[in-house]
Amino acid sequence: MKHFTASEKEKIDSIAIGTFDGLHLGHQQLIKKLSPNGALFVIDRAKANLTPGRKRSDYTTFPCFYYKIDQIKSFDCTTFVSFLKAEFPNLKNIIIGYDFKFGAQRSCDIMDLKNLFKGTITIVDEFFLDGISVHSSKVRELIQKGEIRQANHLIGRRYCISGQHIRGQGLGKKEFVPTINLEIGRYILPKHGVYSTVSKIGTSLFPSVTFIGIRESSDGKFSCETHILDSEIEAPESLEVCFVDFIRENKKFDSFEALKIQILKDIDTAKKIITKSGLHG
The missing domain is CATH 2.40.30.30 (Riboflavin kinase-like)
Incomplete structure (x- = not known):
């Protein structure tokens, strides 16, 4: 598995932010918006997952940068955005889901991000497949019920x-x-x-x-x-x-x-x- 150096972060000009647990078809809608020099900002919650740890890297061609939730959960709005800028000096586009929240206690929303980040904010709408909203929680539920075929349908593999x-x-x-x-x-x-x-x-x-x-x-x-x-x-x-x-x-x-x-x-x-x-x- 490739480990990316700090200098390689300088090449990154777009990031998609999320837990990306499962890399399912909902997540793929964010990933599609990345530029050729894009990357995934992966928030790892360190619990039972669909794709635990760095396993996520197996399901995307884009580089994945992993951040433990304990590392960033106490950041306020300004500190979080400053952290992104420091991690990716040439960042121009942040891609997020329609329900994105960040900062301590999830107190910050999309408007806060728009006010604090002067680049482009790309917001991806909720993704439905056959009338089902595709979320990691739904995929987990199906798997735990043994409804594997339906879970695979939402994952895309x-x-x-x-x-x-x-x-x-x-x-x-x-x-x-x-x-x-x-x-x-x-x-x-x-x-x-x-x-x-x-x-x-x-x-x-x-x-x-x-x-x-x-x-x-x-x-x-x-x-x-x-x-x-x-x-x-x-x-x-x-x-x-x-x-x-x-x-x-x-x-x-x-x-x-x-x-x-x-x-x-x-x-x-x-x-x-x-x-x-x-x-x-």
């Missing part, structure tokens, strides 16, 4: 999470099908259940089926585990899982045999969904 490979129970390989168990970081997770997914290892994509939830039929612990379909691969150190569609709710089975029968059904369902949608969506 499949929702993905990344995790480190960890040791599981070992039951998958012995009793069912081999799975890659993941330790997930600060991501918003879909509701518990089984999903058709596409897994990314390096630059390669693999159809997969993923379980998220409490292992009701074994040890009662939470897990996120993925089975790669029709491929025998060595478990990587890390894995990115992209959600295609919800398959079923989590449930407890009376026996391992009943669970295995259901897992094979889930695999068949996942194959059909991914074949229809394609690896690249």
